[in-house]
Amino acid sequence: MNFWHFVAQNKLEIADLTLEHLTMVGIATLFAIAIGIPLGILITRRPSLQKPVIAAANIIQTIPSLALFGFLLPAPWIGDRAGRLAVLALTLYALLPLIRNTYTGIKGVDRAVVEAARGMGLTDWQLLYKVEIPLAASVILAGVRVAIVISIGLATIAAAIGAGGLGELIFRGLAMVNNNVILAGAIPAALMALAADTLLGWLEKRLSPPRAA
């Protein structure tokens, strides 16, 4: 049985798993954005928090993914369902690029622009949403892009704890020593990562501010 044959025969299951994969990554990315971007902004306002926050995100990043899934297993409520666990782990991994890029993006806004904005009497909040966030948007988005691409790859490992997704095919293929099955999981995951990367790269370009003045 060749690869295309296998895909044709199992197209419904592959579509299902792809959708599951996408949902997992999507939810985790939304959580990570909701936590990471405000945290990144916070540490531009409270410099004393910058080092500990980045360090914590760095440490999370260094935990091997399989181990992280294992660590989280005993957690109450979260541990009850493999899906929740996978989303939590993916969220944690996506935090670092989001926090770091938000911080770098905002800190990278031309100091003269920030000084002029403060000097003319913008409140801290107005400075943030009228000046800093729009000017940092492309850098922040680059962080989102990295986070999503990492998540799509990592989510394949979530199948090891029974969270489903395209990893399921990969693990099954490994157990069956069947390359076709592995590829049926790996190729859609790779395509998904490529598509997300291209789309967000395009968006990033559109959002980058006119050449600095």
Place this chain on the structure above:
Amino acid sequence: MAEAVIEFRDVSYHLPDGRAILRNLNLEVHRGEILVLLGRSGSGKTTALKLVNRLLENPAGEIRVEGRPSREWDLIKLRRHIGYAIQDVGLFPHFTIERNIGLVPAIENWPNEKIAQRVEQLIKLVGLNGDVASRYPHQLSGGQRQRVGVARALAADPPILLMDEPFGALDPLTRTDLQREFLSLQQKLGKTVLFVTHDLREAMLLGSRIALLEEGRLVSLSSQKEFLGSQDPLVKKYVEAFGTSLEFSGKRGNS
């Protein structure tokens, strides 16, 4: 006696590491005048300026704006009461010129029509062509950007202007144009201006009075004429350097 709009009363300012930037500065800026803070880099002139609109906070001593201690002002009200223009301009690169100039009026909730009128008026006032309104800062020349910076500082019609070498980065011809135009603009509008520069030529052209700072101390405070005739050794040094540069350029011109 002229009314003091900005007063420095025994103001000192230290960096966190203890280095003194300003030492016991006493100075009054009167309504309607251009007071020039002259000094070399590191003399504390920019620091003095930023203490007025509280971009730098907590000096020793007291600064009064319109007779009220600056620290008692609501920070945002204080800054909107004072126009601010700097050498690097700091135009918002993601806004058109129109939005750059109209930002303060917009956040002060002026009606759109009034903002549009004001922006149009200001663009003319600073000698720009009306078609720059829809352009972005990076599409303008350095001189045009400085003009926009001045227009933006004037947008909500603040009675006080703080200017930190606003014409410093320009070529000499454009700089002279802008200085002359600014002078006539100021005479027309009667703003109270605190102007920072290291350029004696600029100080002589613009200043009603000149305050010379050196290492955070006020060395002399005088009118232009008094400044040129001053016996203070540091002032003399300044005037000499200024004179030689004139002579020098004169000789070069003849040869």
